[in-house]
Amino acid sequence: MEQGIVFKEKAVARAHQFEAFLNQAVRGYDRVAATLHVGGRKGSYDDIRYEFVGGSQDTLRKKHYDKSLRLLWKAEQHMPWSSFRDLTSDEQIILTQAFEALSASERKQLKHMRTEDFKQKLNAAYTPEQKQALVNILSLIGHGEAYAWMVSAELLNECKSTGGRAAITMQVLEEAKHFVVLREIIQAFDCPIPRLPVYEYILLERTLKSEGVEKFFGMNVVVEGFALSLFGILSDMPCLEILKMFHRDESRHTALPSNYLAEFPLSWWQRKSPAARLRRLLMVLPAVPFLAHIQEDFAVLGVDSFAFGGSMVRKILNLAERVGFDLPLPRPVISNFLNDVFNAYCRYTRQHHVAQRFVEMETTRGEEQLSVEKEVFQLVEQHTLAAKKASNVVPMSA
Numbered sequence: 056m057e058q059g060i061v062f063k064e065k066a067v068a069r070a071h072q073f074e075a076f077l078n079q080a081v082r083g084y085d086r087v088a089a090t091l092h093v094g095g096r097k098g099s100y101d102d103i104r105y106e107f108v109g110g111s112q113d114t115l116r117k118k119h120y121d122k123s124l125r126l127l128w129k130a131e132q133h134m135p136w137s138s139f140r141d142l143t144s145d146e147q148i149i150l151t152q153a154f155e156a157l158s159a160s161e162r163k164q165l166k167h168m169r170t171e172d173f174k175q176k177l178n179a180a181y182t183p184e185q186k187q188a189l190v191n192i193l194s195l196i197g198h199g200e201a202y203a204w205m206v207s208a209e210l211l212n213e214c215k216s217t218g219g220r221a222a223i224t225m226q227v228l229e230e231a232k233h234f235v236v237l238r239e240i241i242q243a244f245d246c247p248i249p250r251l252p253v254y255e256y257i258l259l260e261r262t263l264k265s266e267g268v269e270k271f272f273g274m275n276v277v278v279e280g281f282a283l284s285l286f287g288i289l290s291d292m293p294c295l296e297i298l299k300m301f302h303r304d305e306s307r308h309t310a311l312p313s314n315y316l317a318e319f320p321l322s323w324w325q326r327k328s329p330a331a332r333l334r335r336l337l338m339v340l341p342a343v344p345f346l347a348h349i350q351e352d353f354a355v356l357g358v359d360s361f362a363f364g365g366s367m368v369r370k371i372l373n374l375a376e377r378v379g380f381d382l383p384l385p386r387p388v389i390s391n392f393l394n395d396v397f398n399a400y401c402r403y404t405r406q407h408h409v410a411q412r413f414v415e416m417e418t419t420r421g422e423e424q425l426s427v428e429k430e431v432f433q434l435v436e437q438h439t440l441a442a443k444k445a446s447n448v449v450p451m452s453a
């Protein structure tokens with residue numbers, strides 16, 4: 056039998072004493088440097104408690120990390136024609152069993168579904184003009200997904216607690232999936248893919264440059280509100296059923312700031328600072344020229360871009376209020392102002408325009424999609440109704 060190592064007790068004890076001394080010196084230096092804001096420990100990790108700074112926050116983990124894993128979807132299952140091979144062997148077995156339960160004609164249809172077949176389905180479902188309009192609209196969110204991936208990756212290092220980080224990690228993973236999968240869908244249309252319109256470029260760059268949890272406003276409120284509305288309208292269209300998966304993910308992302316900030320609330324100054332409130336309003340305002348810029352593409356698909364915009368703005372303002380990101384003016388004032396601007400632009404560019412309450416419209420289609428959104432917005436509606444009752448103000452229809 057091999058003999059165990061025999062240690063020189065005193066020498067080993069001295070080595071441990073040295074480590075303890077060095078530990079005190081290094082951490083002491085880091086504490087002082089952090090207090091003086093000249094450096095210090097970068098990792099907001101508490102190795103003494105074996106926890107990230109902010110605690111465990113299991114509720115956040117359960118609501119986002121666990122739920123994301125339960126609802127995790129694979130591109131190979133929903134897009135057998137794509138280049139993705141992301142199913143596990145167990146999932147493949149389950150799919151094979153489901154495949155065998157199909158009728159002979161259904162099986163034949165699925166088995167031979169390749170990229171070329173998907174392209175043929177697209178050509179059968181849409182005219183060339185409609186295909187180009189769809190690419191123009193889908194690429195708006197395709198480019199947005201790239202920024203969502205970058206912003207969520209940066210937020211990961213700015214969020215507190217083990218549960219908070221687990222939640223954001225799932226968003227990073229999902230944004231990565233959204234970007235690569237949507238890119239392949241858009242490329243299958245075989246149409247030129249446009250660059251970012253400058254209005255969206257400004258919004259996305261401002262979001263990426265936002266400080267700390269303020270990124271939640273640009274990202275999870277404005278950009279996710281836009282994504283949720285867009286997937287809500289497109290996921291009911293032929294060949295785009297997979298966008299229901301995106302829609303479900305985005306609804307979870309829009310709920311993330313309110314769940315996170317319930318545990319780590321914004322300070323009074325973070326909410327009320329005039330500069331922060333103005334910055335938020337300036338982030339929403341590019342929506343006006345942006346909706347004007349895309350109105351022809353939406354019209355090709357039979358949708359009024361300002362109806363879409365009204366529906367989207369209402370959701371964004373709801374989310375901002377729910378999360379506690381105050382704006383310089385009350386929500387009804389901003390809604391009415393945007394509604395007036397939308398109508399003024401329509402009068403300027405359209406013949407026989409009749410004024411409409413765009414901000415009261417709902418453009419999300421499909422029962423499933425509407426119920427997903429209802430779940431996200433239910434809380435704020437309850438909260439808003441309670442507040443209106445209390446102040447005896449007539450509720451603005453939401």
Ligand SMILES: [Fe+2]
Pocket residue numbers: 200203229230233282305
């Ligand atoms: Fe996304």
Ligand SMILES: [Fe+2]
Pocket residue numbers: 203230279282304305308
């Ligand atoms: Fe997202």
